Amino acid sequence: MSQPHLVPTFAVISGAQVQHALQDREKQIVDLVEATYHLHAAGESVNPPSYFLRFPDRPTARIIALPASIGGPAPVDGIKWISSFPDNVQAGIPRASAVLILNDHDTGYPFACLESSIISATRTAASAALAADHLTRSRLRPTRIGFIGTGLIARYIHTFLTALGWSFEETGVHDLSVDSAAGFRDHVRQSDAAGQVTVHESAEAVIRSSDLVVFATIAGEPHIGDPAWFDHNPLVLHVSLRDLAPEIILASANIVDDVDHCLKADTSPHLAEQLTGNRDFLHGTLADVMTGRVTPPTDRPLVFSPFGLGVLDLAVGTYVYKETARSGHLHVIEDFFHDLSRHG
Numbered sequence: 001m002s003q004p005h006l007v008p009t010f011a012v013i014s015g016a017q018v019q020h021a022l023q024d025r026e027k028q029i030v031d032l033v034e035a036t037y038h039l040h041a042a043g044e045s046v047n048p049p050s051y052f053l054r055f056p057d058r059p060t061a062r063i064i065a066l067p068a069s070i071g072g073p074a075p076v077d078g079i080k081w082i083s084s085f086p087d088n089v090q091a092g093i094p095r096a097s098a099v100l101i102l103n104d105h106d107t108g109y110p111f112a113c114l115e116s117s118i119i120s121a122t123r124t125a126a127s128a129a130l131a132a133d134h135l136t137r138s139r140l141r142p143t144r145i146g147f148i149g150t151g152l153i154a155r156y157i158h159t160f161l162t163a164l165g166w167s168f169e170e171t172g173v174h175d176l177s178v179d180s181a182a183g184f185r186d187h188v189r190q191s192d193a194a195g196q197v198t199v200h201e202s203a204e205a206v207i208r209s210s211d212l213v214v215f216a217t218i219a220g221e222p223h224i225g226d227p228a229w230f231d232h233n234p235l236v237l238h239v240s241l242r243d244l245a246p247e248i249i250l251a252s253a254n255i256v257d258d259v260d261h262c263l264k265a266d267t268s269p270h271l272a273e274q275l276t277g278n279r280d281f282l283h284g285t286l287a288d289v290m291t292g293r294v295t296p297p298t299d300r301p302l303v304f305s306p307f308g309l310g311v312l313d314l315a316v317g318t319y320v321y322k323e324t325a326r327s328g329h330l331h332v333i334e335d336f337f338h339d340l341s342r343h344g
Helices: 015-022 026-041 086-091 117-135 152-163 178-189 203-208 246-250 268-276 286-290 310-326
Strands: 011-013 051-055 058-070 076-084 096-103 110-115 144-148 170-174 196-199 212-215 235-238 253-256 282-285 302-305
Touching: 011 310, 015 110, 015 117, 015 310, 026 117, 026 152, 026 286, 026 310, 058 086, 058 310, 076 117, 076 310, 096 117, 096 310, 110 117, 110 310, 117 152, 117 235, 117 286, 117 302, 117 310, 144 152, 144 203, 152 178, 170 178, 170 203, 178 196, 246 268, 253 286, 282 286
Parallel strands: 011 110, 144 170, 144 212, 170 196, 212 235, 235 302, 253 282, 253 302
Antiparallel strands: 051 058, 058 076, 076 096, 096 110
16 A cells, blocks of 8 residues: 655745855756756656747747656656746846746645746756867867857856866957946956956957857847858857857757757757758767767867756756755745645
């Protein structure tokens, strides 16, 4: 006879608590993201397509639902609900806001709600830093980095790279917002690993002067169209997914985090698939590279396009939950689940 399940408690974890749990833990989070990619590649996860909620009266805005489930030794289910409202920036507040719900594996009851913009930025940056490490093992390690788009995600990627031991002789910066570019420049200059920091007036100047290019924009369609800008074969962390014209994708070696997820929603790789009618331009996934099944060529640009998997949010969110509980600062909402008698 099976044992009865207990209804779990329900906790709310604030952004301040999330940040505290993740502070100075970059190496641990990169290791966690790597382990989660391996679980996903082994089929020990469920990661359905993301759902995009769009609005006719607010065409630039969207809210995305990312449901997911992780198996392995500590199974958990859940969903991230993340909004992107670019007009927020002009109003002086961040573009993105998010919550993450964690569900108990045995009962399905939600047991935590976490502020998740920090979790989302953290898992994105950890994924980018992990890719930068593995994708440069068969080519010269970059000494010049360029950031196109200088918001929260760019800041987190810079933090993760430097925490993992990266240093650069030159750092290039470009953003359509002069104020944002200047703010990011000043932030980067505080790091001993940045080298000479230059704000460029054009994306072309950043790309041509960088061995490692980070795209972290809010672009909804390609705005970089000339493959010649990449003739020096840089590594491109195409985090924002929609910056590059299909011609650039087709002229590059391409690594993604998940093939089916990345080739949707008019990402640059998706546009390349629509143009060619095939997926032959993809060389494999980051997990393929990590396990040695794929070694990307070095005679062309190398583009990493991560769609951003919900399982990564679950992994980082669960880490935050456990750290907060361990510290004794878990804020439990008493009687959150109330009418629990089936027949009253």
